[in-house]
Amino acid sequence: MANKHVLIIGAGLGGLCAAIKLQESGFTFTIVEKLDKVGGTWAQNTYPGVACDVPVSLYQFSFAPSVAWSSTYPQGGEIQDYAEEITDRYQLRPNIHLADEAVSAVWDEDSCTWTLTTQSGKTFTGDALIGALGQLNRPNWPDIPGLEAFEGPKLHSAAWDHSVDMKGKKVGIVGSAASAVQIIPEIAEEAAHLTVFQRSPNWVVPRRDVKTSPQEVALMMTKPDIAMELGAANRKLIYDNADYFFWQVFEWTEEGRAAYTKIATDHLHAQIKDPDMRAQLTPDYPVGCRRILITDDFYPALCRDDVSLVCEGPSSIEAKGARTSDGALHEFDIMVFATGFETTGWRWSVDVVGQNDQHLNAVWADGPEAYLGITIADFPNLFVLYGPNTNLGHNAITFMLERQVEYAVKSLQGLVQKEARAMAPSRAAQTAFNDKLQADLAKTVWADPHCNSWYKTEDGKITQNWSSHTRAYADAVAEVKFEDYELV
Numbered sequence: 054m055a056n057k058h059v060l061i062i063g064a065g066l067g068g069l070c071a072a073i074k075l076q077e078s079g080f081t082f083t084i085v086e087k088l089d090k091v092g093g094t095w096a097q098n099t100y101p102g103v104a105c106d107v108p109v110s111l112y113q114f115s116f117a118p119s120v121a122w123s124s125t126y127p128q129g130g131e132i133q134d135y136a137e138e139i140t141d142r143y144q145l146r147p148n149i150h151l152a153d154e155a156v157s158a159v160w161d162e163d164s165c166t167w168t169l170t171t172q173s174g175k176t177f178t179g180d181a182l183i184g185a186l187g188q189l190n191r192p193n194w195p196d197i198p199g200l201e202a203f204e205g206p207k208l209h210s211a212a213w214d215h216s217v218d219m220k221g222k223k224v225g226i227v228g229s230a231a232s233a234v235q236i237i238p239e240i241a242e243e244a245a246h247l248t249v250f251q252r253s254p255n256w257v258v259p260r261r262d263v264k265t266s267p268q269e270v271a272l273m274m275t276k277p278d279i280a281m282e283l284g285a286a287n288r289k290l291i292y293d294n295a296d297y298f299f300w301q302v303f304e305w306t307e308e309g310r311a312a313y314t315k316i317a318t319d320h321l322h323a324q325i326k327d328p329d330m331r332a333q334l335t336p337d338y339p340v341g342c343r344r345i346l347i348t349d350d351f352y353p354a355l356c357r358d359d360v361s362l363v364c365e366g367p368s369s370i371e372a373k374g375a376r377t378s379d380g381a382l383h384e385f386d387i388m389v390f391a392t393g394f395e396t397t398g399w400r401w402s403v404d405v406v407g408q409n410d411q412h413l414n415a416v417w418a419d420g421p422e423a424y425l426g427i428t429i430a431d432f433p434n435l436f437v438l439y440g441p442n443t444n445l446g447h448n449a450i451t452f453m454l455e456r457q458v459e460y461a462v463k464s465l466q467g468l469v470q471k472e473a474r475a476m477a478p479s480r481a482a483q484t485a486f487n488d489k490l491q492a493d494l495a496k497t498v499w500a501d502p503h504c505n506s507w508y509k510t511e512d513g514k515i516t517q518n519w520s521s522h523t524r525a526y527a528d529a530v531a532e533v534k535f536e537d538y539e540l541v
């Protein structure tokens with residue numbers, strides 16, 4: 054059965070990468086995507102200021118470089134355009150089923166196939182299933198009493214309502230992390246007054262974004278091959294910098310921690326002159342414990358006369374605004390929630406049913422586990438992209454997606470060669486992989502007991518992040534060790 058058909062849930066960069074590489078390897082595919090467009094994260098997050106935090110020459114796919122970037126860290130809209138462009142470049146559209154949510158995917162033991170059913174009642178059958186649902190796409194609304202009572206517009210960063218005009222309005226924003234620091238400088242320009250509710254400060258390092266120069270554009274137009282060659286060299290430099298230098302923070306060496314604490318502290322001192330405000334913006338946990346923020350315009354925005362910083366979250370919300378623990382009512386016309394995504398728990402929106410009627414959400418109820426973050430015992434021919442323990446703090450997720458897709462393709466090719474129909478990792482291999490993973494994670498900054506983040510479950514198990522630099526991940530998934538699998 055050389056021509057395996059693969060079902061893919063999700064048309065974010067992961068799902069698109071899978072489709073491209075399967076197609077190149079002679080497999081057929083169908084993508085089911087709940088949104089009405091491809092792009093995933095970048096289709097969903099359209100808030101003002103949304104941008105990539107990894108230099109794009111590294112974030113774009115290694116096999117599909119673009120020359121259309123306006124700066125080192127382009128706006129989200131440009132990455133969305135890139136997603137649309139590669140969809141056309143690789144002629145994926147005829148096999149993408151948009152605007153229909155996958156609700157269940159069931160493994161059939163006899164036929165060794167997956168059957169996927171969508172919200173609209175359509176069914177698709179395939180030999181393998183790729184779960185490219187991403188880690189970050191269900192907006193998290195904070196549990197603040199009275200949230201519903203607010204009379205004005207309430208916006209979430211991950212579901213932005215562009216019809217709401219901030220001009221001349223009093224705005225409150227809850228949150229001060231990765232999305233918030235991109236939104237705050239933009240709203241500050243528009244609003245009459247902006248109040249920022251910061252529950253706890255974050256470590257911030259310089260961004261030093263650079264616009265694509267006219268000379269670079271000229272080179273792209275006249276000598277695209279040379280421009281591509283230089284782009285590839287630049288990509289390697291950025292990759293090595295992230296994987297060798299930036300990783301040191303998370304590896305938790307004394308030297309790495311000291312170096313990045315200094316970079317962040319110097320940035321704070323350079324941009325915030327008021328010592329009281331500096332204290333308010335200094336975290337009480339180690340650098341790297343939560344996502345390090347990369348921005349040059351967040352601190353200057355906080356220093357504006359028309360921006361106030363409140364160093365706690367609202368204790369309650371009322372019709373006219375938000376109340377803090379001192380009883381003060383902060384009145385607003387508009388409230389913005391940059392409060393991230395539902396993460397831990399890994400409650401997939403699809404009911405995935407594997408061997409012996411096992412439901413993935415139940416199997417993962419106490420924290421998700423997979424073998425290499427990709428395959429799962431008792432769920433044959435299921436490949437997860439951006440799965441458990443494959444998030445990063447120091448490098449591009451797209452690098453991981455490419456490696457995971459290569460692994461899935463090699464697995465399917467291996468099945469064909471072996472004339473086998475299905476593969477699932479043995480329980481022993483999966484357990485051994487996770488035991489080693491958790492032992493390695495215990496040596497990282499995320500294991501610090503003072504470190505609370507979305508990377509961990511309530512019990513403190515780190516289920517989100519990979520335990521090392523990405524070179525180690527690439528090595529781990531370079532070959533499929535069929536001896537770790539049960540084949541049918």
Ligand SMILES: Cc1cc2nc3c(=O)[nH]c(=O)nc-3n(C[C@H](O)[C@H](O)[C@H](O)COP(=O)(O)OP(=O)(O)OC[C@H]3O[C@@H](n4cnc5c(N)ncnc54)[C@H](O)[C@@H]3O)c2cc1C
Binds near residue numbers: 091092094232439
């Ligand atoms: C604001 C923001 C900024 C980020 N910045 C960076 C960055 O700078 N660098 C970096 O490396 N990473 C960044 N990330 C992480 C980013 O998510 C990944 O880089 C990458 O885009 C993940 O791609 P994905 O395809 O795995 O997931 P997603 O982009 O989340 O795509 C998953 C897709 O699955 C679809 N889907 C989910 N459930 C179903 C269902 N039941 N049926 C059908 N479709 C479904 C979703 O609609 C979505 O389109 C950022 C994330 C966010 C939210």
